[in-house]
Amino acid sequence: MKEHIVVVGGYGRVGQTICRELGELYPGKVYAAGRSLECAEQFSRTTGRKVRPYVDISANDSFLTQVEELREEVWT
Numbered sequence: 001m002k003e004h005i006v007v008v009g010g011y012g013r014v015g016q017t018i019c020r021e022l023g024e025l026y027p028g029k030v031y032a033a034g035r036s037l038e039c040a041e042q043f044s045r046t047t048g049r050k051v052r053p054y055v056d057i058s059a060n061d062s063f064l065t066q067v068e069e070l071r072e073e074v075w076t
Contacts, residue, residue: 004029004030004031005031006031007019008034010051020047023051033070040053040055
């Protein structure tokens with residue numbers, strides 16, 4: 001099992017279901033990623049912070065670069 005799980009679109013309809021299930025199994029290791037920090041934080045609160053917010057997944061920057069930055073952020 002990896003240390004962290006990132007669900008892109010994690011606070012959307014399908015993403016919320018995935019995040020909630022994974023959050024129960026791996027609390028604090030699941031990140032709901034998307035474009036809105038406000039939406040990500042609001043969803044995180046509804047899970048009792050078992051799912052953590054992550055923002056700034058956008059079409060403007062390289063997705064792989066953003067994933068690499070997240071990896072560096074959570075493992076430092």
